[in-house]
Amino acid sequence: MPIPQNAPGVDRSLLRDDVFRRLRDAIVDGTFLPGEQLRDADLAAWLGVSRTPVREALLRLGTSGLVVARPGRSTTVSTIDPKAVRDARDVVAAMHVLAVREMAGNLTDAEVERMKDANRRFAAALSAGDIGAAIDADEEFHRVPVTALGNGAIASVLDQFGPVIRRAERARFAADGQASRERHEQLIALLISGDVQGASDLTFDTWHTLSVDDDSSAAQS
Numbered sequence: 001m002p003i004p005q006n007a008p009g010v011d012r013s014l015l016r017d018d019v020f021r022r023l024r025d026a027i028v029d030g031t032f033l034p035g036e037q038l039r040d041a042d043l044a045a046w047l048g049v050s051r052t053p054v055r056e057a058l059l060r061l062g063t064s065g066l067v068v069a070r071p072g073r074s075t076t077v078s079t080i081d082p083k084a085v086r087d088a089r090d091v092v093a094a095m096h097v098l099a100v101r102e103m104a105g106n107l108t109d110a111e112v113e114r115m116k117d118a119n120r121r122f123a124a125a126l127s128a129g130d131i132g133a134a135i136d137a138d139e140e141f142h143r144v145p146v147t148a149l150g151n152g153a154i155a156s157v158l159d160q161f162g163p164v165i166r167r168a169e170r171a172r173f174a175a176d177g178q179a180s181r182e183r184h185e186q187l188i189a190l191l192i193s194g195d196v197q198g199a200s201d202l203t204f205d206t207w208h209t210l211s212v213d214d215d216s217s218a219a220q221s
Contacts, residue, residue, distance in 0.1 A: 004031065004046065019049055020057040027066050027077055028166045029132055034079040038067060064163040080167055085210075088164040093207035095154045096142055100187070100203045103145040105194025112192060115144045119184040126177040134173045135166055141184055145191070168210055180206075 023043065026032050040058065044051045058075055061067040065084050069075045107115075118141035125133035139162070146154055173180065183206050190199040 016053040016056050019047060019053040020060050022047060023054070023057050023061060024064075024066065024163050024166070025132065027061070028135070028163070028170065032077050034077050036077045038075045038077065040075075061163070064160055066163050066167075085164055085168050088161040089168075089207055089210050091161050092158060092165055093204055095157050096146070096207060097200050097203050099145040099149050099151070099154060100191065100199040101196055102149050104191050104196040104199045107145065107148055107191055111144050111148050112188065115141055115184070115188050115191075118144070119181060119188070122177075122184065123181050126173065126181070131170050131173050134177060135169050138169070138173070138180065138184075139166075165210065172210055179209075 023032075023038075032038065038058065040051045040054045043058075044054045047054065058067055058069065062069045062075075065081070065088070066078055067075050068078050118137050122134055122137035122141060125131070125137055143158075146158065183202065187199060187202050187206070190202060
């Protein structure tokens, strides 16, 4: 797919993280297809930034497994590797379980409300058929206990492996997002009540409903 000609540029004052998110999302939503070559000059022109933050973003995307870099040759969008998704899922699940175990019964009212608000936006995005917005809201929802815990190591691991999960989540939410909304509501209730084991078990099960078969198609959940 050619570089889009009508996308808004990134404000030059924004941090390199914004460039990373724009490129990550373009891969996740299929703007850039598996196997497509990514040229930093073209991407920089598209986003309206210098080539430096683009190169940095591509390095991060390579670490996350969304692109494959061949030094001196090319950088291409990776295919969805079932084993890579399963491995990332297991790591992401473990990090979220650690967070909810610590935060069950310990979230503030404001933090609980942020989870409820994220779930409302998740449901609204699903109703509107906006899967990208649903994925963003889901990420915000699950990040609340992680942020509340304040464990930088957990956050760093999620930043590395989360992008791989996002591609598989598009198929999950498109197929059956309602089940995810209901699990969100259940998790909020368990966290409020301080049910450590219940919150941990539900979190583990939630992430393990996300699977990819050997034909690289995401399973419904």
